[in-house]
Amino acid sequence: MSVSLRDVAAKAQVSVGTVSNVLNRPDIVSAITLERVQKTIKDLGFVPNAFARHLRAGFSRTLGLIVPDVANPFFTEVARGVEDAASKRGYAVFLCNSDESANKEEKYINVLIQQQVRGILITPSNRDPVHLEALLDRGIAVTLLDRETKSRTQCSVSVDDVRGGEIAIEYLVSLGHTEIAWVCGPESIPQVSDRGSGVANAAAAAGISISTIRVPLMNSIKGEQVVGEILSLPKLPTAIFCANDIVALGVMKGLLDQGVRIPEQISLIGYDDIAFAPSAAIPLTSIAQPAYQLGVASAELIISECEEGDAHAHQQIRFQPKLVIRASTSKPS
Amino acid sequence: MSVSLRDVAAKAQVSVGTVSNVLNRPDIVSAITLERVQKTIKDLGFVPNAFARHLRAGFSRTLGLIVPDVANPFFTEVARGVEDAASKRGYAVFLCNSDESANKEEKYINVLIQQQVRGILITPSNRDPVHLEALLDRGIAVTLLDRETKSRTQCSVSVDDVRGGEIAIEYLVSLGHTEIAWVCGPESIPQVSDRGSGVANAAAAAGISISTIRVPLMNSIKGEQVVGEILSLPKLPTAIFCANDIVALGVMKGLLDQGVRIPEQISLIGYDDIAFAPSAAIPLTSIAQPAYQLGVASAELIISECEEGDAHAHQQIRFQPKLVIRASTSKPS
DNA sequence: CTATTTCATTGAACCGATTCAGTTGTTATA
DNA sequence: TATAACAACTGAATCGGTTCAATGAAATAG
Numbered sequence: 001m002s003v004s005l006r007d008v009a010a011k012a013q014v015s016v017g018t019v020s021n022v023l024n025r026p027d028i029v030s031a032i033t034l035e036r037v038q039k040t041i042k043d044l045g046f047v048p049n050a051f052a053r054h055l056r057a058g059f060s061r062t063l064g065l066i067v068p069d070v071a072n073p074f075f076t077e078v079a080r081g082v083e084d085a086a087s088k089r090g091y092a093v094f095l096c097n098s099d100e101s102a103n104k105e106e107k108y109i110n111v112l113i114q115q116q117v118r119g120i121l122i123t124p125s126n127r128d129p130v131h132l133e134a135l136l137d138r139g140i141a142v143t144l145l146d147r148e149t150k151s152r153t154q155c156s157v158s159v160d161d162v163r164g165g166e167i168a169i170e171y172l173v174s175l176g177h178t179e180i181a182w183v184c185g186p187e188s189i190p191q192v193s194d195r196g197s198g199v200a201n202a203a204a205a206a207g208i209s210i211s212t213i214r215v216p217l218m219n220s221i222k223g224e225q226v227v228g229e230i231l232s233l234p235k236l237p238t239a240i241f242c243a244n245d246i247v248a249l250g251v252m253k254g255l256l257d258q259g260v261r262i263p264e265q266i267s268l269i270g271y272d273d274i275a276f277a278p279s280a281a282i283p284l285t286s287i288a289q290p291a292y293q294l295g296v297a298s299a300e301l302i303i304s305e306c307e308e309g310d311a312h313a314h315q316q317i318r319f320q321p322k323l324v325i326r327a328s329t330s331k332p333s
Numbered sequence: 334m335s336v337s338l339r340d341v342a343a344k345a346q347v348s349v350g351t352v353s354n355v356l357n358r359p360d361i362v363s364a365i366t367l368e369r370v371q372k373t374i375k376d377l378g379f380v381p382n383a384f385a386r387h388l389r390a391g392f393s394r395t396l397g398l399i400v401p402d403v404a405n406p407f408f409t410e411v412a413r414g415v416e417d418a419a420s421k422r423g424y425a426v427f428l429c430n431s432d433e434s435a436n437k438e439e440k441y442i443n444v445l446i447q448q449q450v451r452g453i454l455i456t457p458s459n460r461d462p463v464h465l466e467a468l469l470d471r472g473i474a475v476t477l478l479d480r481e482t483k484s485r486t487q488c489s490v491s492v493d494d495v496r497g498g499e500i501a502i503e504y505l506v507s508l509g510h511t512e513i514a515w516v517c518g519p520e521s522i523p524q525v526s527d528r529g530s531g532v533a534n535a536a537a538a539a540g541i542s543i544s545t546i547r548v549p550l551m552n553s554i555k556g557e558q559v560v561g562e563i564l565s566l567p568k569l570p571t572a573i574f575c576a577n578d579i580v581a582l583g584v585m586k587g588l589l590d591q592g593v594r595i596p597e598q599i600s601l602i603g604y605d606d607i608a609f610a611p612s613a614a615i616p617l618t619s620i621a622q623p624a625y626q627l628g629v630a631s632a633e634l635i636i637s638e639c640e641e642g643d644a645h646a647h648q649q650i651r652f653q654p655k656l657v658i659r660a661s662t663s664k665p666s
Numbered sequence: 667c668t669a670t671t672t673c674a675t676t677g678a679a680c681c682g683a684t685t686c687a688g689t690t691g692t693t694a695t696a
Numbered sequence: 697t698a699t700a701a702c703a704a705c706t707g708a709a710t711c712g713g714t715t716c717a718a719t720g721a722a723a724t725a726g
Contacts, residue, residue, distance in 0.1 A: 002391075002471060004712055015676045020714055030674060045467070050447040051384040051393070052712035056681050058335075060384070062448070070412060071608075076404045083430055092444050095428040097416060111425050114383040115395070134378070138335060220612035250612050275404075279553035279583050281614035337682055348706045353684055363704060385682035389711050 003046045012040040023048060054116060059139070063302065064112035066096045066105060066122040067145070073274045074291050075123075078145065081295020082121060089303050091118070100125050113138060119302040121145045143302040146294065147190060148316060155305060157298040157317045159289045161191050164321035165198020168241045168269050168287055171323055173206045175331045177239040177267065181211045181230055183251060184243040185218040192243050195271065199241065211237065215247060223250020227258060238266060238332040245270035245277050245286055252328070256281060263330040273324050283326035290319050336379045345373040356381060387449060392472070396635065397445035399429045399438060399455040400478070406607045407624050408456075411478065414628020415454060422636050424451070433458050446471060452635040454478045476635040479627065480523060481649060488638060490631040490650045492622045494524050497654035498531020501574045501602050501620055504656055506539045508664045510572040510600065514544045514563055516584060517576040518551040525576050528604065532574065544570065548580060556583020560591060571599060571665040578603035578610050578619055585613060585661070596663040606657050616659035623652050 009016045014037060021029050022037045029037070040046075054060040065082050067075040079095055086093050094112060098105040102125045109131070112120055119141035124132065132142050136153065144156035172180055182199045185192045196212070203210045211233055215222040223242065230240065230251070242248035248270030255262060262268055262282045270277065273288035297317055305312045342349045347370060354362050355370045362370070373379075387393040398415050400408040412428055419426050427445060431438040435458050442464070445453055452474035457465065468475050469486065477489035505513055515532045518525045529545070536543045544566055548555040556575065563573065563584070575581035581603030588595060595601055595615045603610065606621035630650055638645045 002712095005714095006712075016713080017676060017678095017715080018674085021675085024714080028674075033674080047443065047446045047471075049388070049449060049712055051388045051449055052681090053714075054681095055382070055384040055388055055683095055712085056714045058681070070403070071406065071409045073404065076409065079403060080430060087440070087444075092427060092448060094425065097413065107420070110380065111420075113380045115425060116382060116384055138380075220609060224612060246609070249609065253612050253614060256614060276553060276579070276582065276609070279557060279586050281586060281589065335682095338684095339682075349683080350685080350707065351705060354705085357684080361704075366704080382682055385711090386684075387711095388682080388713095389684045391711070 002049070003044045005046070005048065008037065008040050008044055008046050011044060012037045059118050059306075060116045061091045062094065062115060062117045063091050063299070064094045064096060064108070064115070064117045064120040064122075065145075066098050066108055066112075066120065068098050068100045068123055068125060070095065070097045074272050074289065077291035078295040078298075081292040081297075082299045083295075085296040085299035086303065089299075091299075091303060093299075098125060102126055106131065109135070113140065118306045119143065121298050121302060123147055141302050141305045143298050143305070145298050148318065152314055155298075155301045155314050155316065157294055157301060157319075159294065159319045159321055161194035161321070162198040162201070164271065164287045164289070165195035165200075165241075166202040167198075167321060167323050168271070169199050169202035169206070169210070171325075172239045172241065172267065172269065172329070173202065173208070175239075175267070175329065177332050178206075178208050179235050179237045179239070179332075180208070181213055181233065181237040181240045182243075183213045183215065183223070183226060183230070183240060183247060185215055185247070187214075189218075195243055211235075218244055218247050220246050220250030220253070223247035224254040224257075225250075227251055227254030231258065231260075239269070239329070240266060241269050241271075243271055245272045245274045245284060248284060248286070249276075249280055252280060252282060252284070262328050264333055267329040267332070269329055277324075278326060280328075282328045285326045285329040286324050288322045288324045290322075294319060335382070336377045338379070338381065341370065341373050341377055341379050344377065345370045392451050392639075393449045394424045395427065395448060395450045396424050396632070397427045397429060397441070397448070397450040397453040397455075398478075399431050399441055399445075399453065401431050401433045401456055401458060403428070403430045407605050407622065410624035411628040411631075414625040414630075415632045416628075418629040418632035419636070422632075424632075424636060426632075431458060435459055439464065442468070446473065451639045452476065454631050454635055456480055474635050474638045476631050476638070478631050481651065485647055488631075488634045488647050488649065490627055490634060490652075492627065492652045492654055494527035494654070495531040495534070497604065497620045497622075498528035498533075498574075499535040500531075500654060500656050501604070502532050502535035502539070502543070504658075505572045505574065505600065505602065505662070506535065506541070508572075508600070508662065510665050511539075511541050512568050512570045512572070513541070514546055514566065514570040514573045515576075516546045516548065516556070516559060516563070516573060516580060518548055518580070520547075522551075528576055544568075551577055551580050553579050553583030553586070556580035557587040557590075558583075560584055560587030564591065564593075572602070572662070573599060574602050574604075576604055578605045578607045578617060581617060581619070582609075582613055585615060585617070589614060595661050597666055600662040600665070602662055610657075611659060613661075615661045618659045618662040619657050621655045621657045623655075627652060 005019050009019045096108040121143050123145045135142050142154050148158045149156045187193050270284050270286040273286040277284040277286050338352050342352045416426050429441040454476050456478045465475050475487050481491045482489045520526050603617050603619040606619040610617040610619050
């Protein structure tokens with residue numbers, strides 16, 4: 001069935017040790033043997049068994065990536081970054097989807113331990129992930145993704161969500177808006193609460209008060225449904241900031257259906273700058289996050305931790321979000 | 334560092350064989366020993382090393398899934414289906430992104446061989462994937478995903494794209510449209526060419542001719558840009574069928590920007606029924622594919638192939654697409 | 667011409683879980 | 697009482713690469 005290193009050794013008339021050396025330290029093998037063995041490897045179609053290799057080595061060249069929602073374009077971009085960076089360094093990646101459930105998260109962590117992954121990149125569902133500490137005892141590196149650690153025992157790569165919230169509000173204020181609504185999801189989602197803090201900071205700095213409207217789920221249907229509530233606020237807002245683009249697009253549709261003109265009557269700004277934002281009915285102003293780079297940075301960080309060992313210093317990398325201005329925002333009339 | 338089965342055996346004062354039996358055939362172990370060993374396993378935090386287990390067994394409980402584009406909502410849904418079904422049967426899944434490149438595809442196949450996956454689910458980039466045959470010799474099951482096989486040596490799970498094209502055109506014809514434009518991508522993409530065949534079939538059956546407009550990339554920007562070309566066709570179409578929803582949303586934006594009313598002046602229909610379709614500026618009529626079920630079915634199929642061995646009969650499962658009618662289509666005026 | 671170093675190669679031990687022939691102890695059958 | 701049948705458990709062999717002390721051969725030094 002499968003060709004083993006021993007088969008190659010027999011066919012090439014050398015010892016198993018030599019074949020192993022051809023694979024791992026070709027420089028110490030004589031040119032003539034090297035060539036003969038390499039030819040045999042090709043002829044037999046030999047592919048080394050990663051299990052056996054890493055069983056002996058005690059560690060693998062595999063990473064685990066656990067995200068709360070692969071369907072979210074932000075995380076697919078992150079995943080692409082992780083994959084690209086990892087495969088450049090010869091690592092394979094298990095992509096797991098926790099669906100925001102701590103249960104599924106724990107289950108996947110267990111699977112990844114069984115698979116002997118070298119490191120785990122994770123966006124934990126709850127704020128204080130105690131169970132991750134156990135991984136370090138097992139010699140599995142852990143890097144937090146899109147979350148910041150207080151503990152200094154691990155690396156993290158995140159985007160400054162507080163600043164993102166500030167940027168959005170500061171921009172609206174700079175345009176002259178004073179009646180602003182903040183449409184967000186459940187406070188339990190760290191991104192939501194951080195962006196909310198940014199909103200509060202900027203509002204305080206500008207000396208204005210901002211109405212908060214909460215949707216139970218961050219999808220476009222809920223965004224559309226919440227428009228009625230927005231339009232019946234005691235003071236009609238001249239600008240709306242949504243916690244993500246999907247919700248913002250729902251709100252946009254709801255407003256347009258009600259005959260509200262964007263941005264003339266109400267300005268609208270989203271978060272994430274998803275690929276579809278420029279092609280929305282009204283091209284959407286949004287806060288962009290460097291999702292791909294986030295993935296690349298986290299993969300490189302964890303791989304360096306795996307390979308440098310004790311020489312590795314834990315780092316907390318924090319990216320800055322960026323305002324992308326399109327047609328959905330303007331001065332209030 | 335890591336706790337091995339031998340450590341558990343020593344601590345619990347039994348042989349390694351007994352500990353193994355506790356894990357794999359608990360019924361043949363006496364109740365008292367069973368309990369003692371299980372307690373020890375918990376105390377030591379022992380997690381079996383999948384490498385060693387499968388090195389011995391000769392096969393793993395891991396699958397590989399290779400898709401052309403994880404960012405495409407269709408494939409993320411498929412992936413969710415695969416993951417859910419696989420993890421229900423105790424299998425882990427490597428998710429790989431080939432980016433439509435045969436090169437990357439080959440590279441990932443190699444990685445998956447090294448990881449000793451039991452089976453590979455793949456949407457191959459080219460129509461005739463010769464290199465996949467080699468996997469069968471290695472004892473790795475292969476199932477085609479969203480592609481059909483002519484060869485009877487493997488399973489496949491697909492959606493009838495030809496029928497999908499027919500359904501869309503038949504529906505438009507039934508509304509009374511006779512001037513229809515078909516906006517599609519490169520002919521090299523199998524989905525595009527199959528849907529195109531369906532369009533041609535239905536057009537022939539209805540005795541009408543349909544203008545084909547091709548975009549080089551299937552994204553919404555290209556969709557928006559192609560609107561000029563559509564509006565300058567010798568005969569202005571009363572309906573447009575797009576090869577996927579993303580392109581359709583671009584076309585929708587382009588039309589609305591030009592002041593064209595949808596569906597009064599032009600009806601619009603997409604393909605895939607992505608989550609955002611109902612929330613588009615004009616809710617989009619689309620052809621839905623059972624993406625999640627596609628994933629579940631393919632995972633179950635390949636796992637049964639892995640476990641039944643020779644008893645397994647290769648199957649070609651083909652799902653039917655479904656028309657979802659929303660506000661973007663109506664009778665021509 | 668021997669002594670020492672260098673270079674290429676060998677082959678057995680090892681990683682950790684599984685498997686199975688074999689051992690021990692207990693209970694049912696003739 | 698002898699014997700068969702069975703249950704519970706043992707421990708060495710095994711899977712396929714990797715590693716490293718040991719070996720042999722050739723090159724260089726004394």
